[in-house]
Amino acid sequence: MVRDAWGKIVATFRSLPRSTGPLLIIFLGVCIGNALYLTGFSLINPISWTAGVSQILCHVSCGRSMIDPNVGYISQPLGHLAAENLLHGHLPFWNYFEGLGQPLAGEMQSAALFPLTVLFALPSGLLWFHMSLEFIAGVSTFFLARRLSLPVFIATAAGLLFALNGTFAWLGNAVLNPVAFLPMLLLGIEMIYSAASASSSRRGWYLAAFALAFSLYAGFPEVAYVDGLFCLGWAIVRFFTLEKTIRWVAARRVALAGIVGLFLALPILVPFDDFIKVAYVGPHTNGGESLIHLPIHAMSMFVDPYIYGGIFSNVNTYNIWGGIGGYFSVSVLALAILGLWGKTHRPLRIFLGCWALFGTLAIFNLLYVHQVLNVIPEVKNLALSRYLMPSCELSVITLAALGIWDFATQRRARRLFNVTNVVTLALLLIAALAASSLNRGIVNGHKARILIMALHAAPFVALGLLIILGAFANKKLSALLVTLVVVGESLFIFVVPSAEAAKSIDLDTGVISYLQQHQGQDRVLDFGVLNANWASQYGINSLSAIDLPFPKSYSNFIQRELFPGLTPANQFVIHGGITGITEQETELAQHLHAYEDASVKYLLINDKVPLLTSLVKLGVRPVYEDTLGIATIYELPHPRSFFSTPSHSCTIASSSDNAAQVTCPTATTLVRTELEMKGWHAYVNGTEVTIHTRNGVYQEISVPAGTSNVTYVFTPPHEKYAIILAILALLFLVGAWIYERRPKYEPRHKRRKSVLDNT
Numbered sequence: 001m002v003r004d005a006w007g008k009i010v011a012t013f014r015s016l017p018r019s020t021g022p023l024l025i026i027f028l029g030v031c032i033g034n035a036l037y038l039t040g041f042s043l044i045n046p047i048s049w050t051a052g053v054s055q056i057l058c059h060v061s062c063g064r065s066m067i068d069p070n071v072g073y074i075s076q077p078l079g080h081l082a083a084e085n086l087l088h089g090h091l092p093f094w095n096y097f098e099g100l101g102q103p104l105a106g107e108m109q110s111a112a113l114f115p116l117t118v119l120f121a122l123p124s125g126l127l128w129f130h131m132s133l134e135f136i137a138g139v140s141t142f143f144l145a146r147r148l149s150l151p152v153f154i155a156t157a158a159g160l161l162f163a164l165n166g167t168f169a170w171l172g173n174a175v176l177n178p179v180a181f182l183p184m185l186l187l188g189i190e191m192i193y194s195a196a197s198a199s200s201s202r203r204g205w206y207l208a209a210f211a212l213a214f215s216l217y218a219g220f221p222e223v224a225y226v227d228g229l230f231c232l233g234w235a236i237v238r239f240f241t242l243e244k245t246i247r248w249v250a251a252r253r254v255a256l257a258g259i260v261g262l263f264l265a266l267p268i269l270v271p272f273d274d275f276i277k278v279a280y281v282g283p284h285t286n287g288g289e290s291l292i293h294l295p296i297h298a299m300s301m302f303v304d305p306y307i308y309g310g311i312f313s314n315v316n317t318y319n320i321w322g323g324i325g326g327y328f329s330v331s332v333l334a335l336a337i338l339g340l341w342g343k344t345h346r347p348l349r350i351f352l353g354c355w356a357l358f359g360t361l362a363i364f365n366l367l368y369v370h371q372v373l374n375v376i377p378e379v380k381n382l383a384l385s386r387y388l389m390p391s392c393e394l395s396v397i398t399l400a401a402l403g404i405w406d407f408a409t410q411r412r413a414r415r416l417f418n419v420t421n422v423v424t425l426a427l428l429l430i431a432a433l434a435a436s437s438l439n440r441g442i443v444n445g446h447k448a449r450i451l452i453m454a455l456h457a458a459p460f461v462a463l464g465l466l467i468i469l470g471a472f473a474n475k476k477l478s479a480l481l482v483t484l485v486v487v488g489e490s491l492f493i494f495v496v497p498s499a500e501a502a503k504s505i506d507l508d509t510g511v512i513s514y515l516q517q518h519q520g521q522d523r524v525l526d527f528g529v530l531n532a533n534w535a536s537q538y539g540i541n542s543l544s545a546i547d548l549p550f551p552k553s554y555s556n557f558i559q560r561e562l563f564p565g566l567t568p569a570n571q572f573v574i575h576g577g578i579t580g581i582t583e584q585e586t587e588l589a590q591h592l593h594a595y596e597d598a599s600v601k602y603l604l605i606n607d608k609v610p611l612l613t614s615l616v617k618l619g620v621r622p623v624y625e626d627t628l629g630i631a632t633i634y635e636l637p638h639p640r641s642f643f644s645t646p647s648h649s650c651t652i653a654s655s656s657d658n659a660a661q662v663t664c665p666t667a668t669t670l671v672r673t674e675l676e677m678k679g680w681h682a683y684v685n686g687t688e689v690t691i692h693t694r695n696g697v698y699q700e701i702s703v704p705a706g707t708s709n710v711t712y713v714f715t716p717p718h719e720k721y722a723i724i725l726a727i728l729a730l731l732f733l734v735g736a737w738i739y740e741r742r743p744k745y746e747p748r749h750k751r752r753k754s755v756l757d758n759t
Contacts, residue, residue, distance in 0.1 A: 026135065026138040036501070037498055042500075046065075047507070051529070053507065064311040064312045065498055071172035073533055074109045079111060092105055093715060100551075103677070106271035107549065113268045116132050134163045135163065140183035140187050144186050150405055154405055154408075157487050165326060178215040181212075182390060188207035189231065190238070208257035274718060275716075276549055278553065289383050289384065294323050299434075306458075310452075311497060325388065326392075330489070331489045333400075334423075336356070336403060337423065338413060428459055510624070510626040518623075519540060523598060525600050529604045529606055541599075545573075546572070551675055557697045589618065596636055601635060604632075604633055615634075623635045644673075661709055664706070668702075673698050679715055686709075
């Protein structure tokens with residue numbers, strides 16, 4: 001009986017597709033890379049270090065598990081808000097909880113229309129979101145490597161390496177979202193080229209179209225643009241390796257995939273474009289990013305990612321982390337150098353090597369490569385030092401996979417193997433020497449010192465193992481062991497940031513619950529406690545905001561009415577700790593009427609900072625103090641209601657930000673303290689009325705005498721056309737897929753002739 005059961009299991013496993021095993025291995029690798037989060041040993045919640053509303057306990061030290069705080073300011077709270085909207089049947093076009101309200105889908109970084117965003121509705125949604133992207137990246141890279149004729153075990157390793165790449169390990173925010181679809185788009189291009197010789201098959205362009213669309217829906221168009229340039233270069237190089245007779249067919253299908261992909265993405269591109277026209281975008285215009293690059297001492301991290309310790313752990317290297325976008329592990333780099341010299345796919349290897357080399361030079365602006373690349377449209381407006389890294393990582397990983405293949409199959413590569421290892425070891429030693437001066441004088445605790453020593457030793461151990469394996473290059477399992485070393489080092493490096501995350505978070509739910517229960521349609525002004533935009537996560541209307549793009553009219557209003565001289569213009573938040581809180585209190589006292597006119601009723605202030613006497617004299621009073629001693633909530637004396645009229649004889653009833661019942665004895669105007677922007681429509685008793693702008697930001701409409709039912713709707717100005725075109729593109733894609741797979745019938749006279757020939 002046991003033998004029969006085992007036989008059935010084996011038979012079932014054999015009936016599965018051959019790719020099942022590798023995909024399970026990639027999934028397991030992603031799980032191991034996130035094991036500390038999955039087991040609860042560490043908590044991924046970025047509120048622990050992007051807000052002041054919690055008390056935390058740490059493992060070794062209270063470090064940063066991710067580089068970019070926008071994972072807490074934008075990705076998590078706005079992603080959660082978008083997910084809640086989608087699950088309740090609402091398209092997430094507008095965020096009512098940030099500032100005076102502003103676009104949500106058009107903001108782009110929220111990835112509001114991206115299918116995976118619904119995962120943010122789950123507990124630990126950020127973890128499932130990231131793991132899904134990592135798995136997609138790994139699977140796509142596996143199939144891409146198989147398209148390049150790499151053996152299964154090498155393709156599996158390539159998938160693992162890109163699933164555990166440096167961008168996924170370090171950044172955390174929306175920058176990493178489109179990265180998952182970079183290898184998928186390349187896979188689609190390879191499938192198009194493979195199918196071009198078969199006139200009856202158009203496989204590949206469907207996948208390429210979806211990959212392009214998803215990379216745009218993912219929420220960071222700058223990365224999608226740079227990745228698109230990389231894919232264009234790949235497509236051109238591979239195009240000239242095709243037979244001349246099929247090049248036109250291949251080019252036509254690649255173009256078709258690009259056009260359909262862009263049309264599919266119009267529902268997110270159009271709101272973004274509409275918002276950009278009326279938004280402040282900081283340095284991302286007029287060449288503001290054209291000369292920004294990493295300092296030269298950051299180059300040591302490209303061969304030893306933790307040569308300066310954990311993320312932001314070394315005070316001498318703070319200036320590195322804000323601009324870096326990932327890393328290369330030293331063993332992958334060694335194999336990539338080896339992969340440069342192989343003969344198969346020679347043009348592709350040269351392209352990948354040049355992209356990685358010139359990309360690295362541009363990141364540091366060596367030989368003025370950054371300025372040269374600025375001639376490419378829009379590149380001068382991109383943070384190239386960060387956004388180039390994913391494609392450089394994929395280039396190096398692909399070269400490394402080709403290098404392992406060469407090592408397994410070619411004597412010449414085995415002879416070169418130790419040479420490349422020695423060269424890489426020399427680079428590692430130079431990096432260590434160059435970094436020593438910046439590491440000098442840094443004091444760490446005992447446990448932290450042990451961890452840092454292990455991190456410093458890891459690349460030397462990996463290279464040492466490769467050198468040892470080089471002595472046994474002719475052995476049967478040597479290539480597999482080399483692969484295990486490379487994957488093992490990448491896995492170890494990937495896990496490190498999660499060990500820096502908090503092991504427990506005591507969230508101050510008291511202040512959150514109080515505001516949820518008492519706030520209604522009024523707003524709160526946050527003083528660095530809940531912090532923007534965490535209010536969006538909990539459904540709390542906050543005047544504070546931090547975003548890019550940022551509504552220009554609101555930015556101007558802040559400068560004019562709320563906080564003159566505040567910089568940067570897209571961050572209405574506390575800067576500078578206690579000093580910043582005191583400055584905000586001073587501005588509040590000087591412009592109290594403007595804050596009250598913005599429907600601000602509550603202040604959320606850190607308990608370490610006393611309320612200014614001038615605010616007490618103006619009638620500001622405490623209404624809630626939490627039990628953790630973190631924050632106190634204060635109430636302003638005369639906040640304007642969210643809906644208001646000049647006449648005191650009017651009555652207004654409202655239970656929604658988008659609707660009100662107004663009863664007035666005479667005709668009057670109704671002011672709504674929501675940001676006015678193209679796309680808003682107001683209806684009085686079912687008839688659309690004109691919305692006027694009040695004080696540069698608020699919405700004002702006319703209402704007649706008597707009782708009026710007023711409703712408001714926001715839809716991005718050109719969204720309905722975008723949705724129609726996207727649906728047509730999707731129907732075209734589905735129709736093409738069905739048409740290609742229809743039964744092929746020959747004309748009757750040809751079938752009769754075929755039968756006669758066979759007889």
